[in-house]
Amino acid sequence: MYQVKLINKIAPCGLDKLDRTKYVCAEEVEHPDALLVRSTSLHEIEFDSSLLAIARAGIGVNNIPLERCSEAGIAVFNTPGANANAVKELALCALFLASRKISDGIVWAKSLAGQAEVEKLVEKGKGQFVGPEIAGKKLGVIGLGAIGVMVCNTAHHLDMEVLGYDPYISVDSAWKLSRFVDKAADLNTIFTECDYISIHVPLTKETRGMLDREAFAKMKKNVRIINLARGELVNNADLAEALESGEVACYVTDFPSEEVLGMKNVVAIPHLGASTPESEDNCAVFAARELREYLENGNIVNS
Numbered sequence: 500m501y502q503v504k505l506i507n508k509i510a511p512c513g514l515d516k517l518d519r520t521k522y523v524c525a526e527e528v529e530h531p532d533a534l535l536v537r538s539t540s541l542h543e544i545e546f547d548s549s550l551l552a553i554a555r556a557g558i559g560v561n562n563i564p565l566e567r568c569s570e571a572g573i574a575v576f577n578t579p580g581a582n583a584n585a586v587k588e589l590a591l592c593a594l595f596l597a598s599r600k601i602s603d604g605i606v607w608a609k610s611l612a613g614q615a616e617v618e619k620l621v622e623k624g625k626g627q628f629v630g631p632e633i634a635g636k637k638l639g640v641i642g643l644g645a646i647g648v649m650v651c652n653t654a655h656h657l658d659m660e661v662l663g664y665d666p667y668i669s670v671d672s673a674w675k676l677s678r679f680v681d682k683a684a685d686l687n688t689i690f691t692e693c694d695y696i697s698i699h700v701p702l703t704k705e706t707r708g709m710l711d712r713e714a715f716a717k718m719k720k721n722v723r724i725i726n727l728a729r730g731e732l733v734n735n736a737d738l739a740e741a742l743e744s745g746e747v748a749c750y751v752t753d754f755p756s757e758e759v760l761g762m763k764n765v766v767a768i769p770h771l772g773a774s775t776p777e778s779e780d781n782c783a784v785f786a787a788r789e790l791r792e793y794l795e796n797g798n799i800v801n802s
């Protein structure tokens with residue numbers, strides 16, 4: 500029997516992919532062959548010598564000690580395409596939140612609850628919460644993986660001009676990857692030309708803090724930044740200064756930090772990118788299939 504230790508709750512349809520006559524899947528198993536994990540950090544966890552594989556039901560693998568896994572010969576899988584649509588849809592929503600004063604408007608409208616003639620009072624809000632349209636504006640997408648490419652396509656169809664950059668592939672191949680990137684760009688061009696910047700890269704040694712004081716200084720005044728990838732991609736102390744000075748007009752994130760959470764030009768939500776039933780199911784199914792292929796057939800399938 501293969502023993503799979505469930506570090507986090509995984510959608511049942513994923514576990515159904517692991518035949519119970521061959522697999523024990525439980526929170527506690529004695530000598531796991533594999534771990535199934537969502538977002539819990541494994542950095543401080545000691546691995547049993549029986550461990551052969553770890554599957555992350557999600558994209559980012561910054562919660563997994565990759566070097567330690569390589570040294571120990573433990574295969575690591577993630578599910579890059581499985582929640583891309585869910586994150587793309589949230590990124591689309593974030594584009595509008597970054598532009599129109601929707602979140603301030605919601606708070607203000609709710610504050611009218613219980614007052615007489617709410618309909619007339621609500622009408623007064625329209626002059627207070629004015630924000631620009633996105634059509635015709637330049638969007639810089641940093642990171643052209645499964646999510647970044649989908650964001651490019653969607654933004655292109657909303658009449659934005661899309662500039663795409665990926666730190667791991669050349670500008671030319673980046674352009675070929677998505678026919679809806681209107682222009683392949685280097686990072687400098689993204690910083691200096693774009694009205695909106697949306698970041699979709701993994702958190703690595705190279706990308707940590709990639710949006711810092713130097714980057715903000717290059718950006719167009721009133722740039723609007725979306726970060727649904729990882730909080731540490733941004734130097735939050737530097738960002739707080741740029742938001743304070745008005746250099747950055749708005750920051751929308753599902754990784755708010757202490758430094759920026761309370762600021763008026765920050766729209767902060769919990770980490771909701773993959774919080775859809777469809778994405779939970781996809782991630783669980785993909786991760787379980789990857790483990791099954793690896794444990795039973797030695798195949799490396801990173802869906």
Ligand code: MLT
Pocket residue numbers: 537538556557558559560582728770772773774
């Ligand atoms: C991911 O890495 O897959 C996303 O950040 C979504 C998540 O982990 O919930």
